[in-house]
Amino acid sequence: ARKECKFYVNASVKDFKNSILWHMERSLARATVRATSRDWWLATAMAVRDEIMGRFISTMSRQYKANSKRVYYLSLEYLMGRLTEDTLTNSGLMDVAREALKELGLDFDSIMASEVDMGLGNGGLGRLAACFQDSLATLDYPAVGYGILYEFGLFTQSFEGGRQIESPDNWLKFGSPWDIVRPEYTVKVGIGGRVEGVMSSTGDWSVRWIPEGELLGVPWDVPVVGYGAGTVNFLRLWESRATNELDLNAFNNGGYTQAVHQKAMSETISKVLYPNDKTENGKILRLMQQYFFVTCSLQDIIRRFKSLNGENWDIFADKVAIQLNDTHPAIAVPELMRLLVDVEGLGWDKSWEICTHVFAYTNHTLLPEALEKWSVPFFEKLLPRHLQIIYEINARWLSYVESIYGRDSDKIARLSIIEEGAPKMVRMAYLSVVGSHSVNGVAELHSQLLKESVLRDFYQISPEKFNNKTNGITPRRWLKTANEGLSDLITKTLKSDSWPKNLDELKGLEKFAEDSDFQKKYMEIKRENKAHLAKIVKDLCGVDLNPDAIFDVQIKRLHEYKRQHLNLLYILTLYRRLLHNPDADISPRAFIFGAKAAPGYDLAKNIIWAINTVGNVINNDARIKGKLKVAFIPNYNVSLAMDIIPAADVSEQISTAGKEASGTGNMKLALNGAITMGTLDGANVEILEEVGKDNVFIFGMNVDEVQKLKAEGYNPWNVYNSNENLKSALDWLVSDYFMPGNPTAFEPLRKSVLDWGDQFMVCADYQSYCDAQDRLGEVYKDKARWAKMAILNTARMSKFSSDRTISEYADDIWNLEKLPPRE
Ligand code: 26V
Numbered sequence: 001a002r003k004e005c006k007f008y009v010n011a012s013v014k015d016f017k018n019s020i021l022w023h024m025e026r027s028l029a030r031a032t033v034r035a036t037s038r039d040w041w042l043a044t045a046m047a048v049r050d051e052i053m054g055r056f057i058s059t060m061s062r063q064y065k066a067n068s069k070r071v072y073y074l075s076l077e078y079l080m081g082r083l084t085e086d087t088l089t090n091s092g093l094m095d096v097a098r099e100a101l102k103e104l105g106l107d108f109d110s111i112m113a114s115e116v117d118m119g120l121g122n123g124g125l126g127r128l129a130a131c132f133q134d135s136l137a138t139l140d141y142p143a144v145g146y147g148i149l150y151e152f153g154l155f156t157q158s159f160e161g162g163r164q165i166e167s168p169d170n171w172l173k174f175g176s177p178w179d180i181v182r183p184e185y186t187v188k189v190g191i192g193g194r195v196e197g198v199m200s201s202t203g204d205w206s207v208r209w210i211p212e213g214e215l216l217g218v219p220w221d222v223p224v225v226g227y228g229a230g231t232v233n234f235l236r237l238w239e240s241r242a243t244n245e246l247d248l249n250a251f252n253n254g255g256y257t258q259a260v261h262q263k264a265m266s267e268t269i270s271k272v273l274y275p276n277d278k279t280e281n282g283k284i285l286r287l288m289q290q291y292f293f294v295t296c297s298l299q300d301i302i303r304r305f306k307s308l309n310g311e312n313w314d315i316f317a318d319k320v321a322i323q324l325n326d327t328h329p330a331i332a333v334p335e336l337m338r339l340l341v342d343v344e345g346l347g348w349d350k351s352w353e354i355c356t357h358v359f360a361y362t363n364h365t366l367l368p369e370a371l372e373k374w375s376v377p378f379f380e381k382l383l384p385r386h387l388q389i390i391y392e393i394n395a396r397w398l399s400y401v402e403s404i405y406g407r408d409s410d411k412i413a414r415l416s417i418i419e420e421g422a423p424k425m426v427r428m429a430y431l432s433v434v435g436s437h438s439v440n441g442v443a444e445l446h447s448q449l450l451k452e453s454v455l456r457d458f459y460q461i462s463p464e465k466f467n468n469k470t471n472g473i474t475p476r477r478w479l480k481t482a483n484e485g486l487s488d489l490i491t492k493t494l495k496s497d498s499w500p501k502n503l504d505e506l507k508g509l510e511k512f513a514e515d516s517d518f519q520k521k522y523m524e525i526k527r528e529n530k531a532h533l534a535k536i537v538k539d540l541c542g543v544d545l546n547p548d549a550i551f552d553v554q555i556k557r558l559h560e561y562k563r564q565h566l567n568l569l570y571i572l573t574l575y576r577r578l579l580h581n582p583d584a585d586i587s588p589r590a591f592i593f594g595a596k597a598a599p600g601y602d603l604a605k606n607i608i609w610a611i612n613t614v615g616n617v618i619n620n621d622a623r624i625k626g627k628l629k630v631a632f633i634p635n636y637n638v639s640l641a642m643d644i645i646p647a648a649d650v651s652e653q654i655s656t657a658g659k660e661a662s663g664t665g666n667m668k669l670a671l672n673g674a675i676t677m678g679t680l681d682g683a684n685v686e687i688l689e690e691v692g693k694d695n696v697f698i699f700g701m702n703v704d705e706v707q708k709l710k711a712e713g714y715n716p717w718n719v720y721n722s723n724e725n726l727k728s729a730l731d732w733l734v735s736d737y738f739m740p741g742n743p744t745a746f747e748p749l750r751k752s753v754l755d756w757g758d759q760f761m762v763c764a765d766y767q768s769y770c771d772a773q774d775r776l777g778e779v780y781k782d783k784a785r786w787a788k789m790a791i792l793n794t795a796r797m798s799k800f801s802s803d804r805t806i807s808e809y810a811d812d813i814w815n816l817e818k819l820p821p822r823e
Helices: 013-026 037-066 084-091 094-103 108-112 124-138 244-252 256-268 284-309 313-319 332-343 348-358 376-382 384-405 409-415 428-435 444-452 456-461 475-481 484-494 503-512 516-541 564-580 602-619 638-647 665-671 684-691 703-712 716-722 724-733 747-753 762-780 783-795 802-814
Strands: 070-074 078-081 118-120 143-148 153-160 163-169 187-191 194-199 205-210 213-225 232-242 320-325 359-362 373-375 425-427 438-441 466-468 550-555 589-594 628-632 650-653 675-678
Touching: 013 037, 013 094, 037 084, 037 094, 037 108, 037 213, 037 232, 070 124, 070 284, 070 802, 078 124, 078 232, 078 638, 084 094, 084 124, 084 213, 084 475, 094 108, 118 153, 124 143, 124 213, 124 232, 124 320, 124 475, 124 802, 143 284, 163 602, 187 284, 194 384, 205 332, 205 384, 213 256, 213 284, 232 256, 232 284, 284 313, 284 320, 284 332, 284 376, 313 320, 313 348, 320 348, 320 802, 332 348, 332 359, 332 384, 332 428, 348 359, 348 384, 359 428, 373 376, 376 384, 376 425, 384 409, 384 428, 409 456, 425 428, 428 456, 438 444, 438 802, 444 456, 444 466, 444 684, 475 484, 475 638, 475 665, 484 503, 484 516, 503 783, 516 628, 516 638, 516 783, 550 638, 550 762, 564 589, 564 602, 564 628, 564 724, 564 747, 564 762, 589 638, 602 628, 602 747, 638 665, 650 665, 665 675, 665 684, 665 783, 675 684, 675 762, 675 783, 716 724, 716 762, 724 747, 724 762, 762 783
Parallel strands: 070 143, 070 320, 143 232, 320 359, 359 438, 438 466, 550 589, 550 650, 589 628, 650 675
Antiparallel strands: 078 118, 153 163, 187 213, 194 205, 213 232, 373 425
16 A cells, blocks of 8 residues: 555645736736746745745644644754755645646746745755754644754855855845744843842842843744655754834934944844854854844743743743754853843752753864853853853853862862953853753764763763764755655555655665666666756856766865865875876776865865865866866755755765764765765764665774874874875875965965864874775776665665654653654
8 A cells, every 4th residue: 555644734726826827916916928937936935935824833733722832942053955845845836836836837847936035044954953843833732943044144255266255145035935023022132231129029038130222132033844744844044133212312412323333233233144063253243143043942831831821930941942953042041040030030959959950961073263252351241141041041150060069179170161361251052951950962972972972071961961872864855855756666666655754665775776677777766866966066056067077075164074085185196196197997987076165264265265176177187088176066055955965976074083073964965865975973983884885984083093193193194195196186285286386375275284283183084084985986987786776775865864863852861752744
């Protein structure tokens, strides 16, 4: 029997088409003959939106009536990408919309391409938050995702002379059909000022914060449609606005320009997403963003709780679970304490009890430079009451530490939320751990390392808090929507429509791994996807890619630890080999990159420039007969990922062992049949476990070997001097060959792996990487073997569905029940 999935919305092609035409006329005031692609996209988006609105309302009222526990996901980033296509997939209206647009004589794909990405995130952490929203709704969990409605998302990247140029991403310029303003839930936010003692009505002294300024948070809701549309949750994104009162006061005092200035200041808070994903050294606006969205969200949560439960604070933690996506929302710990103690009038102990039952914290990185700290003088200025509360939390925490270890000043210094120094700093990770009942890493290895390194002392005191939740990805966007060809083949082969909701069904493909007919179909789809990507690459890079070449893909933020430059060194090595022997029997390869560098990260930008420059020389060298190509696709984002991933043969996951917390691109690529070329880092370890060692290429040092070599005293010069190929590649890079007249252009890159100590051990892993890459090239020649490997990757990736991840969070951390529709 065919397995089917229930869909809660339905529309005929005819009705859907009429709805599009209705919106074209009535919402957009457009004659169809004049309509642009963007108009067609908007009208289509509005037609789908109409279909899901009823589900949105019924979900909200169901959750309200049930007064069920909800999870509130607090994240400064949501990397959603385009919303229309995915909403069509999840509502089951994809085929209807395709057919409707076809009948209107339109090309579906080019119409959908008019939508600008909602790029409110930097990379892995923001995209994980987006995948989680999809799974929460699909699994019928009551959930709200809170964040900021940035006016400018992550910058747009272009290249000039191979170098990165950033320009602003004004994604909301023309509005979005997907966000709905909710002015009635506007909240007030205080900032700055001082703390005063006041007498309460019961006669006790208490402390109050008298903020200096006030601004408003206005919520915008973005519907999140679960697969099948049984549940439609929402993201609630806050926009900062100036208060009218403030304007008027200043105005009445004659300060018109000052009033306008104040207004502009207040409205800067939600202006722009910070484009760094490792450091942000003490930007006060960043701390304001964090506090702004945290207080808006907590006030909203408390309003909702009170409207259902009144002042019955005893059950707050039975109704509310709050997940902190990294330390960015960590200010929520003292803010909830302030709201409960100062505003609601609960005692400290009771409030603290509530906090530690409500909060849970996810750590996403071990890199020391990414661990957030805020200076105490900053706090003093911006959030004086919160600083007091943090000190109180710390005093109680340290007295608890003392009750265990005695007066061990070393221990106390190491465990203190406040780091001594000039200035003193608030350690946001420690604050998060102390204020939460759960602390989790994002892959087995990462969670293990957390316990052994950065949070070791905390683990010793509270081992029961620590747990692992290996990341996952939504198969709806990353397989069903992105790779239609493969999805249709899977549906036909498994005789099931329900695999996107139950990814374990993919195991059923294993028995076809050696079936030559299935292999042929599977690889034909891969080839079509490659031909499609080749067109995009021609368009964006002007580079011709041969769809029969190995498509070797590295797509992720640019970071030294991710080692895009190790990939470059192999490219140089292959190129050199081909120049020495143009007839060498190597499998033709197309190296495809996508990566944005943080605007202030000079070395990352140098690596981009080097890859583009070397690529340009290689792509135009007739001697190598097109066997090697390099394409750096500009402005890598979620939409481009959806074109690149289905076309990949090889997935580069080559970080220094111990540095990549999990990775999620590794999961998307393997699910789409790319073979991983990876180190034993992050979730690669678990991918190896799932797919088996014959279906992945593992190279390089593991974590223990990295630590051992560091301890022994690693010297990259020794490797350089004894490895002819490495030496040649690095020297070549700084010769006249690639940059005539400017041979020192890539000095910084070379220096980073030699003179500056090679922190990420590129030289140490170089030979092992080249060997593995050469082996891969040989294996690719055996078409049947390669097809089998690719199929087994697809078949064995079900563990990495974000549905599995979210179920684990719900069961182990949130204690959350599903609330499916009853109809
Ligand atoms: C850090 C910072 C520091 C302050 C400035 C703004 C900012 C923005 C983002 C971040 C987060 C960096 C951590 C991060 O993105 N981690 C990634 O999380 C993924 C999801 O868990 C995981 O797969 C990646 O391995 C990990 O690098």
